[in-house]
Amino acid sequence: MRMISTTPNRLAALVLAVSSLGFSSAEPQKSFGPTLESARENGLQIFNSIHNAMREFGSALHHNGMSLYPGVIPKGVLLYHGTSTKEIPTSFEWLAFEIEHAEGFARGGPPGPKRNHRKPPPGPPPMGMEMQDGHPPPNKRLPRLRGGGYLHIYQSVRPLNVLYIDGMAAGKTDMGTVDTQDILLAGNKTRTAWDEWIRAEELCTLAQQWKIDGFIRMEPGFEIIYCDFTDGLRLVSANKRPPMDESGSENDLISGFEWVRAASQRYNGIGSSRVVLDYSSMVSAFFYPINLTNPDPKRPELPRLLGASSEEMDVVREHVAESVARSISHLQAPIDWQGVSDMIVTRYIKQLPFIAQTDSIEIIKAEMNSLLNVYIDYSETDDGLAGARQRCVEFFLQPVQPQTSEDKLIYAAFENTTATICAALFKVREIVIEDPDVDESAAMGATKQIIGELMESLSWSNWKECGACKADEVCFIAMWPMGNVEDHYNPSCLNFTALARGRNTYWRFSGGPPHGPPPPSTFCADGQPCEEHEDFGSEEL
Secondary structure, X not given: OOOOOOOOHHHHHHHHHHOOOOOOOOOOOOOOOOOHHHHHHOHHHHHHHHHHOOOHHHHHHOOOOOEEEEEEEOOOOEEEEEEOOOOOOOOOEEEEOOHHHHHHHHOOOOOOOOOOOOOOOOOOOOOOEOOEOOEOOOOOOEEOOOOOOEEEEEEEOOOEEEEEEOOOOOOOOOOOOOHHHHHHHOOOOOOOOOOHHHHHHHHHHXXXXXXXXXXXXXXXXXXXXEOOOOOOEEEEEEEEOOOOOOOOOOOHHHHHHHHHHHHHOOOOOOOOOOOEEOHHHOEEHHHOOOOOOOOOOOOXXXXXXXXXXXXXXXXXXXXXXXXXXXXXXXXXXOOOHHHHHHHHHHHHOOHHHHHHHOOOHHHHHHHHHHHHHHHOOOOOOOHHHHHHHHHHHHHHHOOOOOOOHHHHHHHHHHHHHHHHHHHHHHHHHHXXXXXXXXXXXXXXXXXXXXXXXXXXXXXXXXXXXXXXXXXXXXXXXXXXXXXXXXXXXXXXXXXXXXXHOOOOOHHHOOOOOOOOOOOOOOEOOOOOEOOOOEEOEOOOO
């Protein structure tokens, strides 16, 4: 298999040596399809996809999503839509989960695409401009309206069936953020990132075939491409926004900052059970023996679908269709795989960096006993602690009873993840505890190397969180179209003036043409709202 892997060879060897996985090797495939072997090989990526699903921070870090999840928005959930008209949309449009997200489009924002694909009328949201190399996409450079639009509030009147596309799927970049939409779902490798209207229309054609209501994607905030506003939604209100120069209007600097803050409040989940994902019907490119290598040598950690064949994508697309149909029709509750991932992450998330950072061999010994004694029966004669190692691998998977074929693939991926962790920990234990003549300096060096490689392989987004920020700050990670290179690799607490100065270098960083927009043109060099400018908004929310 040609899938990229971030797992160091040493850790991979440890896993093979320590773990006898609960599934036998995959049967030889008569035809292309998902395999346990692929799920194991890509286990760490599958684990992260599930752990980050509907969580803004981890999805921003691992922004090239390769997985799709059927889901339901329960009856009664409030959703928001910014537009220039009071009328209910007659066809597909965009909905936001956060008020601030939609308000930006309501304050003089553009209405969405007409069905005859005419240019959208002018006016963008304050921090959602979608430009390329400092300019809007061709033929779409339009002045912003100064008159206020409307904020629509809708409520779901029944459970809404949706398909969640993971990663930062609403990021219009050529870095791979739209691969699953364009290459997998639409079978199109030539579409540009800016073909958003056609993309949404084709997705809604699939939605009609699959009998779902829309697609959830993420940018700064989660959104829905909702395919028919006359079905499943009740209009609660459609209130006029004030013109930009009236006293009731919001300050662009603060409103843009509050949009980012609203997104940051969803770093660890969408909240209030507003979306329920069916993990047991998840479909992932990581399940398949597909070439996911990124042709950009500077970003080997980002998977791409450019090397997949159209025949392979046809098979995966059909798998998605079958999973969506099964998810809608089945009544049995799916396994909460994200809950399982949370149990695993919380077990190790603090201890691993503690072990990697300490200079005390006694602390390392104590931490090894704290983490591993639960798996060890000291009354046993257990040569090499093989039984304890296997108990470590299976411990958090014991409550899980796989039901669907996807459950079995996810189980294999999770088992590979816990095997990777347990192999590294028992290796450290062997060095620092079982060897009575160990040289402490050498043991310390070996421990730091093993744990450091383990943490790099796991690539858990939790390790990049900022901690508590001040009231005028947010923990900022690059979220298209905003963010510098350092914001992706080292998120930090930033205040509203730092964000207003324009942060965009990350989405231009890959060795190719620019990916993202220039600094938001609502803010001038002094950090104050500009009076005259031209920009473009992608869609209405």
